[in-house]
Amino acid sequence: MSRSIIVSFLMRDKVGNALLAVLLALAIIVPFCSLVFEPGDTFYLSSYWVTLLGKYLCYALLAVAVDLVWGYCGILSLGHGAFFALGGYAMGMYLMRQIGERGVYANPLLPDFMVFLNWTELPWYWQGFDMFGFAMLMVLLVPGALAFLFGYLAFRSRVTGVYLSIITQALTYALMLAFFRNDMGFGGNNGLTDFKDILGFNLQHSGTRAALFSLSALALAGGYLLCRFIVNSKLGRVLIAIRDSESRTRFIGYRVERFKLFVFVVSAMLAGVAGALYVPQVGIINPGEFAPLNSIESIVWVAVGGRGTLFGAIFGAWMVNFGKTWFTGAFPELWLFFLGGLFVVTTLWLPKGVVGLSAQLSKMRRSKAASGANTEAPVQAQAVEAEPQPQQASQVAPEPDKQAEPTPKNLDQGAANV
Amino acid sequence: MSKPKHIPQNTLLYVDGVTKSFDGFKALNSLSLIMEPGEMRAIIGPNGAGKTTMMDVITGKLRPDEGIVMFEQDIDLTQHDEAEIANLGIGRKFQKPSVIENLTVFENLELALSGGRGVFQSLLHKLSNQSFGRIEEVLELIRLQDKRSWLAGSLSHGQKQWLEIGMLIMQEPRLLLIDEPAAGMTDEETALTAELFKQLAQDHSLVVVEHDMDFVKALDCPVTVLHEGSVLAQGTLEQVQQNQQVIEVYLGR
Numbered sequence: 001m002s003r004s005i006i007v008s009f010l011m012r013d014k015v016g017n018a019l020l021a022v023l024l025a026l027a028i029i030v031p032f033c034s035l036v037f038e039p040g041d042t043f044y045l046s047s048y049w050v051t052l053l054g055k056y057l058c059y060a061l062l063a064v065a066v067d068l069v070w071g072y073c074g075i076l077s078l079g080h081g082a083f084f085a086l087g088g089y090a091m092g093m094y095l096m097r098q099i100g101e102r103g104v105y106a107n108p109l110l111p112d113f114m115v116f117l118n119w120t121e122l123p124w125y126w127q128g129f130d131m132f133g134f135a136m137l138m139v140l141l142v143p144g145a146l147a148f149l150f151g152y153l154a155f156r157s158r159v160t161g162v163y164l165s166i167i168t169q170a171l172t173y174a175l176m177l178a179f180f181r182n183d184m185g186f187g188g189n190n191g192l193t194d195f196k197d198i199l200g201f202n203l204q205h206s207g208t209r210a211a212l213f214s215l216s217a218l219a220l221a222g223g224y225l226l227c228r229f230i231v232n233s234k235l236g237r238v239l240i241a242i243r244d245s246e247s248r249t250r251f252i253g254y255r256v257e258r259f260k261l262f263v264f265v266v267s268a269m270l271a272g273v274a275g276a277l278y279v280p281q282v283g284i285i286n287p288g289e290f291a292p293l294n295s296i297e298s299i300v301w302v303a304v305g306g307r308g309t310l311f312g313a314i315f316g317a318w319m320v321n322f323g324k325t326w327f328t329g330a331f332p333e334l335w336l337f338f339l340g341g342l343f344v345v346t347t348l349w350l351p352k353g354v355v356g357l358s359a360q361l362s363k364m365r366r367s368k369a370a371s372g373a374n375t376e377a378p379v380q381a382q383a384v385e386a387e388p389q390p391q392q393a394s395q396v397a398p399e400p401d402k403q404a405e406p407t408p409k410n411l412d413q414g415a416a417n418v
Numbered sequence: 419m420s421k422p423k424h425i426p427q428n429t430l431l432y433v434d435g436v437t438k439s440f441d442g443f444k445a446l447n448s449l450s451l452i453m454e455p456g457e458m459r460a461i462i463g464p465n466g467a468g469k470t471t472m473m474d475v476i477t478g479k480l481r482p483d484e485g486i487v488m489f490e491q492d493i494d495l496t497q498h499d500e501a502e503i504a505n506l507g508i509g510r511k512f513q514k515p516s517v518i519e520n521l522t523v524f525e526n527l528e529l530a531l532s533g534g535r536g537v538f539q540s541l542l543h544k545l546s547n548q549s550f551g552r553i554e555e556v557l558e559l560i561r562l563q564d565k566r567s568w569l570a571g572s573l574s575h576g577q578k579q580w581l582e583i584g585m586l587i588m589q590e591p592r593l594l595l596i597d598e599p600a601a602g603m604t605d606e607e608t609a610l611t612a613e614l615f616k617q618l619a620q621d622h623s624l625v626v627v628e629h630d631m632d633f634v635k636a637l638d639c640p641v642t643v644l645h646e647g648s649v650l651a652q653g654t655l656e657q658v659q660q661n662q663q664v665i666e667v668y669l670g671r
């Protein structure tokens with residue numbers, strides 16, 4: 001147990017704060033490099049890179065959302081891609097309606113695919129999406145409402161563990177099949193694409209790209225702060241209690257299903273926001289985003305980074321996606337095997353992910369330093385092993401509000417029970 | 419649901435004719451038990467007698483097939499779930515120690531602190547000085563002051579038992595159901611636990627299930643013997659120890 005390291009490391013969430021600082025810096029530097037420098041300059045960032053990095057930010061936000069429900073509350077959702085995709089579709093519907101007469105069929109009201117299907121009227125559920133504010137509300141409400149309905153039924157009937165994972169997977173799969181149908185009115189196979197502008201700004205313009213990037217960075221920072229507030233509150237400790245011992249939590253008097261429902265809905269909304277920021281950057285949303293594999297990938301990101309830490313999820317999303325970008329360039333057909341292998345390796349050897357590994361390494365370095373320092377070393381190292389809590393014990397009578405602060409231990413042991 | 423004809427005045431817990439079967443096997447067979455406020459009761463009986471199942475039925479984990487379970491004379495416990503029953507004032511300690519391993523000792527107690535069970539209340543909860551003081555008191559009572567910042571998972575078996583008892587106390591229940599508290603405790607810890615329960619019995623009702631006869635003796639309270647899902651004998655420890663049937667099925671073995 002390397003608790004002391006992790007505790008001091010996380011007590012004030014230094015890593016998280018550093019991460020927030022990096023995100024803010026990126027939100028300024030990336031647009032700067034993209035807009036101020038000219039192609040050919042050392043610091044120039046092309047739109048390709050801006051968009052790619054922006055995508056990673058959206059994935060990271062999805063990973064934070066997954067970590068909130070899985071890492072803290074033990075709800076292994078294999079359907080979070082559905083909430084991401086729904087947020088994306090809500091944004092896509094707004095962008096479609098912005099096209100207006102500039103579409104191939106130049107219909108002022110109907111998107112091209114509807115004209116193509118010989119529809120003459122805009123379906124009721126497309127109403128209002130010409131308004132940005134309404135569309136943004138739907139980005140939150142649609143995933144939130146689905147999560148509420150699904151969670152209400154599943155948690156009230158106490159569906160947990162593998163069964164819950166399977167039905168979340170079924171949920172996203174069913175949505176994928178539904179969205180593939182042309183008569184659903186979401187563009188079928190092709191989805192929604194050919195977007196022109198957002199709030200009047202041309203989506204091809206590098207300034208718009210840079211702004212979307214910065215917004216994604218801020219959204220990720222905001223999502224991180226929100227989740228950190230949640231997990232550091234007493235509610236966060238109830239979530240950990242539910243994860244570790246659901247029945248104990250009930251017998252203390254907490255209505256477990258309500259707590260699960262709350263985090264599930266918050267998490268779905270965050271995933272929706274991630275999807276909404278993703279779509280204008282990649283320029284398309286289609287039913288493929290509901291593919292079960294996408295949801296599973298997001299679980300792998302969190303597992304690789306280290307669950308129950310929030311920032312681990314972000315690192316995981318970035319590492320795996322950088323890997324994926326490189327891998328799919330070099331050996332496209334091997335990517336899925338690699339992803340599967342990565343998950344197996346993480347589960348077997350890195351139950352706490354990369355974040356856990358770094359803590360493990362610094363502990364090893366410390367005990368090595370101790371053994372190198374003097375001849376009584378073995379005894380000393382042993383003492384560290386045997387009595388892992390001396391720092392804790394000496395921390396006498398913390399202030400009440402101090403106690404209400406971060407509860408960092410879960411990093412150390414939380415990941416152990418899948 | 420058939421309402422009982424008359425529940426005696428001043429009963430805290432009224433269990434009557436409760437039957438619970440698992441695949442035809444009657445774990446509880448027309449069990450009856452009455453607890454008065456401020457009473458302490460020890461329950462003994464061989465393995466599989468139905469002691470834990472009885473607690474499961476009272477705390478809403480299991481629904482009885484038949485029978486009446488009433489709390490404070492007019493609350494039908496079979497109509498409530500675990501969380502509601504906990505909030506009605508019934509606390510439970512499990513046979514296998516069950517604390518939240520990835521939270522500290524202090525946080526475990528904070529979680530059990532009575533009140534503030536809602537989602538948004540929890541989100542905005544701030545520990546008052548008064549509550550902080552209360553947690554300190556209980557930490558002292560369960561002798562874990564030095565270990566307040568330890569993860570509960572790193573405590574010894576006996577310390578976990580105590581932490582769980584501490585969590586029970588934090589809930590401020592009227593009735594405590596305690597399943598095998600002395601298991602895994604040293605003799606000294608066992609003696610201290612018996613002292614603690616006697617102290618608690620001054621303003622709580624306690625049902626204590628235990629196999630350790632020295633412990634039961636130290637509790638110095640009425641004893642109920644369960645066997646095959648129903649009450650075999652009741653009385654003081656001396657009385658039941660002399661009961662021929664009890665000796666046959668339990669003590670004599």
Ligand SMILES: Nc1ncnc2c1ncn2[C@@H]1O[C@H](COP(=O)(O)OP(=O)(O)OP(=O)(O)O)[C@@H](O)[C@H]1O
Pocket residue numbers: 440445463464465466467468469470471472513
């Ligand atoms: N969920 C269940 N499904 C099937 N059988 C069960 C279940 N729970 C308990 N039983 C059975 O009911 C009987 C009573 O069990 P219970 O746990 O109440 O006994 P106990 O008196 O607490 O015993 P011990 O002293 O060993 O703790 C046992 O035979 C047990 O196998």
Ligand SMILES: [Mg+2]
Pocket residue numbers: 469470471513597
């Ligand atoms: Mg038992």
